[in-house]
Amino acid sequence: MSLIIRNISKNFNGLQVLKDISFSVNTGEIISILGPSGCGKSTLLQLVAGLQLPSSGEIILHNELLSSSKFLMPPERRPINMVFQDYALWPHMTIEQNIVYGLKLKQVKKHIIEEKKHKLFELLSLRGLENRFPVQLSGGQQQRVAIARALATEPKLLLMDEPLSNLDMQLRYEMRNELSYLLRQLGTTVLHVTHDPLEAYALADRILILRDGSIEQLGTPKQVCEQPASLWVAGLLGMTN
Ligand code: ADP
Ligand code: MG
Secondary structure (H helix, E strand, C coil): CCEEEEEEEEEECCEEEEEEEEEEECCCCEEEEECCCCCCHHHHHHHHHCCCCCCEEEEEECCEEEECCCCECCHHHCCEEEECCCCCCCCCCCHHHHHHHHHHHCCCCHHHHHHHHHHHHHHCCCCCCCCCCHHHCCHHHHHHHHHHHHHHCCCCEEEEECCCCCCCHHHHHHHHHHHHHHHHHHCCCEEEEECCHHHHHHHCCEEEEEECCEEEEEECHHHHHHCCCCHHHHHHCCCCC
């Protein structure tokens, strides 16, 4: 078991946003957290990233405690990287600098950086863009850079918060298939957040459906599709009306 979320709750000024959430992610598994806006998806991801302290419960990665209500391993010490909806690239750095920055911080040897750079540019179809700046790229290209940057330091866990929702429909369609292929090829363990059922189907080994801060259903895409736990889930998946 790679990541264990145990009885996690989170309150903001008396409002309970997450209510006793428990589940675990296997090594190499991709879990999509699916739910409507405001149900607590980003909060859950931020708790795993270490950007928020849980009100109760524990988060454990490879037998190491990351968070409890009394303990917070700082985000930069966690073997975790995150891809955000708005890409969050460093605007003053070239694409190449954006991608290798984390490796340089870790003082990875020069020839290894070169090797990784080559592989990532290849995998994410970024060749030729090395010396451009983020503003000179399309949304899809910027998102590929953000993913390359997150993968460069080989995190034990990759977090993605609505990674494709700023892209237009055609690009979103292409990218979700590309991303699915890439993540499987690399065997990365992923916790992915989306409000788009199609994105969850394309990417996930299992889908965790979140409703008002509680788990409504957790199952494979086939299971949630064929046996939605409630009428509410069927509605969310677009199976009613
Ligand atoms: P989602 O990502 O599913 O749209 P969020 O996790 O962003 O949902 O938010 C869940 C709920 O928690 C919302 O009602 C939101 O207003 C509230 N919330 C999120 N972050 C904070 C915060 N830092 N302070 C107060 N309330 C917050
Ligand atoms: Mg969100």
